[in-house]
Amino acid sequence: MSSEPLDTWIPQASSNKTGFPIQSMSSQHSGLYQCAYSTGDRLSERSETLLLVLTGEHSAPSLSAHPGPVVTSGGNVSLLCSSQSTLDTFHLLKEGGAELPQHRKSEWRSHERRRQAVFPVGPLSSSHGGTYRCYGSSSSNPNVWSQPSDPLHLQVTGEMAHT
Template sequence: MGGKARTPTLTFTPGVCGLTVPPLTQLPPSPSGVYSAPSLSAHPGPVVAKGGNVFLTCSSESTLGIFHLLKEGEAHLPQHMESRTYRGRWQALFPVGPVNTSHGGTYKCYGSSKAYPYVWSLPSNLLHLEVTGEEPHVLIVSSGCWGPAHERGI
């Protein structure tokens, strides 16, 4: 490694803060339009250095119990995350990283209720995640959980 300090990595254990949804046996359902479109954003931002970490946040003012994240052009099934209320919005934080060039691309998310997880909202705005070739200088590692307890430092 030539004396370089190792960069800490973000780890995320599905099921701890996430939600296990019965496996889809086919392509994701078509959006029904029953629920309005959520919004999708990247934190700390949509440009991430190779090896860095980012959270893709899907949020809505509507009461949506589950959010589904998809990467456009991928044959992979969506990621599912249970939502939590935070500052008056329902949201889910999807951890991505440590990133490499395969993480770059365009993402969107959908919302659904817990009672009917296969009835999806309209799609969110598209978010383009760009991965640069530079290694990060500073890395903030988070647990993947958020909310009032996290803010108090618990």
């Protein structure tokens, strides 16, 4: 990473934070970012790394669940992301979750004329339920992702505990 700062901002008088606005997001802005602060001539350690991803540059892949989107607690399900485009990596995200995206290299399925990746999930608990989407990217520009797939709602069922 470059040691020269991309930008420098001074916080408001009563604040210890500031923002770095990006007026028009493009693929040139995607990538890894860190920040640091200075007091006088002293520079702090750098922050944790933030990955900024641009989405919407390729057509959306499709996302499906096998054997299906309603699964019994303790069971397993495979989420299948696929596309007819040349995207070679797929990314699976859970909406509203704190989990990091999962990434898988895609495989060419010649008889289906599609690229696909399988994301196994399980053994399932109620925390796995929710809305998932997948994106695709190319290894030549890994921080530029496709449009999102249609949402897939995964429901985990199980017996209610008797009290």
